[in-house]
Amino acid sequence: MIKTYCLENGGGELKVSEPPEALSSGLIWLDLVHPSKEEEALAERLLGIDLPTREELKDIEPSSRLYVEDGAAFMTASLLWKAESATPQLADIAFILIGNRLVTIRYAEPRSFDLFAASLKRQHSKCREGRELLARLLETVVDRTAEILEFGVAKVDDLSVHVFVDRKAASRRPPGFLEDKLLDIASHHRLVSKARDSLVSLSRLVSFVRSLPELRKDSEANSLLKIVARDVQSLAEHAAFIANNITFMLDATLGLINVEQNAIIKIFSIASVVFLPPTLVASIYGMNFHFMPELSWSFGYLYAIAAMIVSAVVPFLFFRWKGWL
Template identity: 45%
Template sequence: MINAYMLTANGTLARIDWSSQEPLPDTVIWIDLQNPSADEETCVENALGVDIPTHEEMSEIEVSSRLYQEDNAYFLTAAVLSRADTGSPSLEPVTFVLIGHRLVTVRYSDPMPFRAFAAQVVRPGFGVVTGEGILAGLLDAITDRIADLLEATQRTLDGVAQEIFANRDATRVTGAIDYQDVLRRVGTSQVLVSRVRESLLTLSRLSAFLSRPGGQKTDKALARSFKTVARDVMALSDHALFLTSNINFMLDATLGMINIEQTGIIKIFSVAAVVFLPPTLIASVYGMNFSFMPELHWSFGYPFAIGLMILSAILPYVYFKHKGWL
């Protein structure tokens, strides 16, 4: 699908329907290729005189394959987070082709920043309506989305911490902690932060490529925008690294609490076994079928055996309570 945005007379952008049968208007500033077919790629290539990278070429991990220049065109590929709200986030390559003051984006996914930016760019007062401005705005929208995801992850981890380290009395009132759910949330946060760090790495390389000496010439306002994006990416990378260490701590704490709970359960069974061992021994002794037993014909033999079993159960219990083992 081809989404073309042209500059109108009042200085704003408007989306137009453009097909291969029509010449490309000179006022088109941004061409967004979403899941393009071979014919659509050929159409844009013929209109702009550049080779649009394929999905396989966009997915290559070499930096030289993701960031390069051909003649007056800059090809910048970044891994953008997609489907972050579904619990199964994925990284999808997005290529930005900057040709003079015109931008072409090639993507095979529908990340939220693109949807939000496409709705924002057609509003009056957007700002710089050039290819460089669109690129700066898209990068800013992507970093804003990553910042929101990291903040949401931080809130999730704060909730996990409160649940894990809650007061034991409060836990008894609200019920036992579902450690399986806790581990699931911690694992989901780890997957998300891992994807975010990979995306930030590609964005950091892209920002460095744009700001390198002899790179794309932009005015001072756009240069400041690119520098701001680079600083935001660096700050978000530090935050993601902090969250990674926090997630590892939460995972260790959760596993530790699970071990404590299991140890407590095993301790209860061990104490119960020790408490009932003496009464069982006494009952076994008096359950033997020997003909000559001193208490066999004694009228107080039965209550004596019962009392002895109760006493032998109480004494270990009192001893354990005195030692603080219960």
């Protein structure tokens, strides 16, 4: 699908239309969403350049992601999408500046593009060139990333409330509660990790765009990109802070699991020590020797039972006195 954004009536109205047969002077944005082979060929014919394929967008070398060719600046960034799902992903999206037009190629649908398109219809007079359009689109992408990180912070805070509770509440936890929380921690870590990767990619793209001669001459677009660069840097630091909190949460949860396991092992150890003396008494009087003085006692059986009870109670009271129970 190809979406075209054109300024009409002297820039007073923004119109979203289907792919044209020829480029008009008011066309400022050509958005290719899951383009087919035919749509790619049409866009290449209209623009007069070779567009990167889906496989080429996955290249990680800087020379394949950021370069200038045939008078057009080709840039590829990895943007975060499916952030609300259990498996957030990175989508490789191409941004191409050719003349006064912006061309985007994407095989995913990050929410930031829909937000920007909606705001563009309301504030179309602020974007009359592709360079400024790119700057504002990147600003929206960064704002969306900030929103995702805020969502991650809220989830981590909610998780910490469930993990760090008082002793009485902890005793009422169902079996395997903390083990299940490890999966939640892993999910939050994946989200923040993907956001950090996206911010690194955006930082490289913004630095490249600002180095373009035509961008340095555009004071308004350059000032917007400068703000975007500062926002990316601050969000990267914030994401690192969140990642440290998640690491602490992981270590703390593993520590609590070890504490619970040690408490269980301690109970079994004390129980074995408590029942060891009665077992010894029962073993002695269970021997099949003919000459045992206690065998002829009238109260020998009661004596053995009492000896077993006393030998069990004394260690139990000793452990209570030491505070081990």
